[in-house]
Amino acid sequence: MAAPSFTVTPLQNVKEQKFSPYVNNGGTTLAVAGPDFCVVAADTRLSDGGYGISSRTVPKVTKLTDKCVIATSGMQGDMITLHKTLKARLVMYEHQNGKPMSTTAIAQLLSNTLYYKRFFPYYTFNVIGGIDDDGVGVAYSYDAVGSFERVKYSSSGTGQQLVQPILDNQLGRKHHHVPTTAAPVNMTVEDSEALVRDVFNSAGERDIYTGDFVDIYTITKDGVKTSKAELKFD
């Protein structure tokens, strides 16, 4: 018996709906490490992936320990799960080791957690800020699959391309005429917080996904202080 033969012609003018497991809910985060403090900030706008605003008051920052804070932009669903997972692992660590996880250890843990899902990643863009065991301010920045680097300052999210050059200019002192004999100048906590507010105002002007409010977390040896700044609602 002859095998049946088929010809398949693709349908014309038919759009196929493909399910995408990912959506970008927008937002910008940043972390700035000082000599003995760290400032971590994120806006609180949740977009629906398009032009709509689902909420103006959704936090993107989670305090992990008294010395470490994580801020995440990207997909809100993955962000919530990731923060939940990390907090659970922190509790387990504290039970098993009798002490809270150090910021450097948390940084490595996040990297491992993200790479664990290398082939179906968390759609998250993270920054971690805090102080290490010596009391020195640290910041770490990550990509979606866990590649990370310790930095003096970092930003992520839809406003990253707007914000990062400003941080390079003001914090990295790039292109400033600094005499080589001058001692490196470190910013104070107040100056850093003021810079963060300015930077978010600028990002909010030009990035439609950034705005509403900013949560600013300041981590010092005395713990974590939070404040909120207003941005434009447009």
Add this chain to the structure above:
Amino acid sequence: MSILEYNGGAVVAMVGKDCVGIASDLRFGIQAQTISGTQPKIYKIHDKCLIGLAGLATDNQTVFEKIRFRTNIYRLKEEREIRPKTLSNVLSMMLYEKRFGPYFVEPVIMGLDGPDEKPFISAMDLIGAPLLAEDFVLAGSSASEALYGVCESLYRPNLEADELFEVLGQCILSAVDRDAISGWGGVVHIMTKEGITSRYLKGRQD
């Protein structure tokens, strides 16, 4: 890969107090390969008007030659130089004529307009949609977000000529450092009633 990102490049213009400035990077490259680090993107139309062109390099050259032709004819007929605002409209029409087969350029025009020599800046997209701003305008697909960020932060109104130079210099250098296909230094032109001061900037050569 967008055709507007084939050669890279960044241009920004800003308004100051009785002065205007325009800055560009110096890279000329073809995708990842850099051919030259001494190719500015700003051309002089006349003493009171400069035009910067980002986008596809070959179209930049062609559009500039067409502009030069038009402004030369204008000068012969009107017996005066073309006003920057008028040039902006002329360019807008020229680009829209090619609506369905456009020149891949992103122009930025700056000058001192009219008998009052009022600072004027404008930009447009590749099919001529004009953008008149009071503070700053920029062009350059790859570096545009970075430029928006720094300009929004560093700009303030009523900058004097030397302050404007500093701000433009910092903006262009900081922004192109975050763009792989723009950079290799910069050039800043500041135009006042007295004339044009041009300075080349040393930047990262990568």
